[in-house]
Amino acid sequence: xxxxxxxxxxxxxxxxxxxxxxxxxxxxxxxxxxxxxxxxxxxxxxxxxxxxxxxxxxxxxxxxxxxxxxxxxxxxxxxxxxxxxxxxxxxxxxxxxxxxxxxxxxxxxxxxxxxxxxxxxxxxxxxxxxxxxxxxxxxxxxxxxxxxxxxxxxxxxxxxxxxxxxxxxxxxxxxxxxxxxxxxxxxxxxxxxxxxxxxxxxxxxxxxxxxxxxxxxxxxxxxxxxxxxxxxxxxxxxxxxxxxxxxxxxxxxxxxxxxxxxxxxxxxxxxxxxxxxxxxxxxxxxxxxxxxxxxxxxxxxxxxxxxxxxxxxxxxxxxxxxxxxxxxxxxxxxx
Amino acid sequence: xxxxxxxxxxxxxxxxxxxxxxxxxxxxxxxxxxxxxxxxxxxxxxxxxxxxxxxxxxxxxxxxxxxxxxxxxxxxxxxxxxxxxxxxxxxxxxxxxxxxxxxxxxxxxxxxxxxxxxxxxxxxxxxxxxxxxxxxxxxxxxxxxxxxxxxxxxxxxxxxxxxxxxxxxxxxxxxxxxxxxxxxxxxxxxxxxxxxxxxxxxxxxxxxxxxxxxxxxxxxxxxxxxxxxxxxxxxxxxxxxxxxxxxxxxxxxxxxxxxxxxxxxxxxxxxxxxxxxxxxxxxxxxxxxxxxxxxxxxxxxxxxxxxxxxxxxxxxxxxxxxxxxxxxxxxxxxx
Numbered sequence: 001x002x003x004x005x006x007x008x009x010x011x012x013x014x015x016x017x018x019x020x021x022x023x024x025x026x027x028x029x030x031x032x033x034x035x036x037x038x039x040x041x042x043x044x045x046x047x048x049x050x051x052x053x054x055x056x057x058x059x060x061x062x063x064x065x066x067x068x069x070x071x072x073x074x075x076x077x078x079x080x081x082x083x084x085x086x087x088x089x090x091x092x093x094x095x096x097x098x099x100x101x102x103x104x105x106x107x108x109x110x111x112x113x114x115x116x117x118x119x120x121x122x123x124x125x126x127x128x129x130x131x132x133x134x135x136x137x138x139x140x141x142x143x144x145x146x147x148x149x150x151x152x153x154x155x156x157x158x159x160x161x162x163x164x165x166x167x168x169x170x171x172x173x174x175x176x177x178x179x180x181x182x183x184x185x186x187x188x189x190x191x192x193x194x195x196x197x198x199x200x201x202x203x204x205x206x207x208x209x210x211x212x213x214x215x216x217x218x219x220x221x222x223x224x225x226x227x228x229x230x231x232x233x234x235x236x237x238x239x240x241x242x243x244x245x246x247x248x249x250x251x252x253x254x255x256x257x258x259x260x261x262x263x264x265x266x267x268x269x270x271x272x273x274x275x276x277x278x279x280x281x282x283x284x285x286x287x288x289x290x291x292x293x294x295x296x297x298x299x300x301x302x303x304x305x306x307x308x309x310x311x312x313x314x315x316x317x318x319x320x321x322x323x324x325x326x327x328x329x330x331x332x333x334x335x
Numbered sequence: 336x337x338x339x340x341x342x343x344x345x346x347x348x349x350x351x352x353x354x355x356x357x358x359x360x361x362x363x364x365x366x367x368x369x370x371x372x373x374x375x376x377x378x379x380x381x382x383x384x385x386x387x388x389x390x391x392x393x394x395x396x397x398x399x400x401x402x403x404x405x406x407x408x409x410x411x412x413x414x415x416x417x418x419x420x421x422x423x424x425x426x427x428x429x430x431x432x433x434x435x436x437x438x439x440x441x442x443x444x445x446x447x448x449x450x451x452x453x454x455x456x457x458x459x460x461x462x463x464x465x466x467x468x469x470x471x472x473x474x475x476x477x478x479x480x481x482x483x484x485x486x487x488x489x490x491x492x493x494x495x496x497x498x499x500x501x502x503x504x505x506x507x508x509x510x511x512x513x514x515x516x517x518x519x520x521x522x523x524x525x526x527x528x529x530x531x532x533x534x535x536x537x538x539x540x541x542x543x544x545x546x547x548x549x550x551x552x553x554x555x556x557x558x559x560x561x562x563x564x565x566x567x568x569x570x571x572x573x574x575x576x577x578x579x580x581x582x583x584x585x586x587x588x589x590x591x592x593x594x595x596x597x598x599x600x601x602x603x604x605x606x607x608x609x610x611x612x613x614x615x616x617x618x619x620x621x622x623x624x625x626x627x628x629x630x631x632x633x634x635x636x637x638x639x640x641x642x643x644x645x646x647x648x649x650x651x652x653x654x655x656x657x658x659x660x661x662x663x664x665x666x667x668x669x670x
């Protein structure tokens with residue numbers, strides 16, 4: 001594994017985005033969102049995702065110059081059309097608009113239709129929390145998980161992000177509705193180690209920790225079985241209905257043509273409701289209690305969602321950000 | 336099992352609420368919420384829950400005459416204090432206020448502190464959907480689930496409700512963060528049948544479908560393992576921080592003294608954003624597709640959350656609502 005300075009990673013991605021046709025601030029922000037995901041250890045949705053992003057620009061799924069447009073609104077909720085622009089730029093703009101609405105109204109929301117994969121969903125949680133706001137957001141996806149009771153892919157893994165601002169470290173939940181992504185399943189298969197918990201069904205319909213068997217059956221498990229299956233459905237319904245956009249069943253099963261997604265962004269500004277001291281006190285007391293829970297494995301202390309990100313971020317800024325050498329060579333060559 | 340006409344069930348509960356000290360419309364609404372949960376098949380949070388409700392009135396945890404009070408607000412979000420009144424009345428008032436705010440602003444939210452168990456959480460989803468609004472709401476609870484990585488109860492099962500209005504039948508997700516409630520585990524133990532999927536750990540730390548072993552270890556499983564554990568935490572944090580109320584770690588582990596809960600209610604009015612025809616069309620297309628998923632067991636067609644409730648409701652209104660004969664005798668005797 002190669003480690004490169006964050007500034008070099010950002011600079012290479014920035015040049016690459018410009019080569020792909022992104023202009024000015026948009027190239028800079030798109031590169032920053034990719035670079036930050038990599039810096040924070042979300043490699044699958046950072047640099048490693050760039051080849052697919054680039055392929056989708058080339059095949060026309062992503063229009064690098066399309067900008068999101070406000071279609072309508074009422075009070076503190078608006079509908080936007082992403083015009084199939086870069087998903088991370090559209091999502092960032094939608095969350096920023098939800099934040100602006102929340103600063104005026106306490107709450108703000110944007111339902112975004114016709115967009116693309118937002119890469120790391122957690123980015124938009126960090127975005128809101130860095131500005132002192134709570135946030136919830138989610139996206140639909142193509143059908144990559146069987147609905148509970150069927151073996152056929154019917155629902156998306158529809159990541160849900162919930163962000164809680166906190167001066168000493170935000171709490172950021174970034175959670176897909178499948179127990180494991182297919183990327184994670186492939187990594188276990190490559191290593192030849194069983195999953196830590198059942199991750200799906202084999203082709204005979206038995207729950208299994210054998211990742212290869214799940215890759216073969218394509219029957220990944222929704223979290224909590226019927227519960228995550230239901231949660232995935234209602235997130236898809238809300239995103240599509242509120243945005244007026246497409247739903248999971250309308251996307252082709254080819255990830256390179258998974259475009260026109262629907263997303264929902266909600267921000268809550270607590271500034272006019274409670275003092276910063278009160279909010280921090282309540283959050284800190286909860287997390288102190290959490291950290292006091294005795295771990296089963298003493299080597300694995302209890303952590304809150306997002307806690308590990310700060311450790312990885314610090315390490316990657318200090319030691320350099322891990323990159324795939326071959327991918328880094330390609331990016332360097334084209335940039 | 337005894338079946339009684341819905342009107343008789345409601346009338347008996349109404350008289351009983353009056354005997355407990357609830358006045359006028361409050362006795363009627365409290366009785367209706369209990370009766371409707373029973374009518375809809377949520378027996379654990381309907382009539383069967385009345386003895387615990389009654390005990391908590393007697394031990395002072397619930398103040399039957401306390402009314403919720405608006406503490407502060409900004410734009411479309413408000414903080415309320417439930418003053419430890421009946422949890423279902425407080426929750427109903429909070430959701431109704433969120434609905435009123437949403438009708439004016441597109442979105443409305445109420446963070447409610449110092450309340451009591453809301454009985455069936457789905458009630459407040461149906462309440463919003465019956466008025467044409469989307470809703471999300473959740474409550475915290477006492478610590479009844481180990482946080483992921485620990486064997487000690489640290490997080491609540493914090494039910495989350497998401498409601499989607501639809502003329503031909505609302506979609507209502509009503510989902511606790513534990514895979515099975517202790518009530519459900521007890522029912523499996525009584526019947527002597529294994530759980531359909533692993534529901535927790537035995538005392539040796541092995542995942543098990545043996546409900547009695549989980550009752551003994553008190554290590555119920557959060558949905559999706561680490562994922563539901565994280566989701567439970569952030570729901571507790573948001574409810575406590577936004578309401579200024581108590582968090583899971585502050586409640587005694589005795590259910591009869593589980594009072595002072597924090598809850599969050601969010602309503603979204605789509606009426607000024609989209610036509611009813613567009614909303615219905617998108618929802619219906621999603622559900623038609625869902626129903627087309629081939630079931631693994633032909634006797635178990637794929638259902639959306641809330642679909643079964645309408646069937647049970649119709650059957651219970653037609654045949655009578657099932658009640659525990661002994662409980663029915665007691666209620667009849669005191670009313």
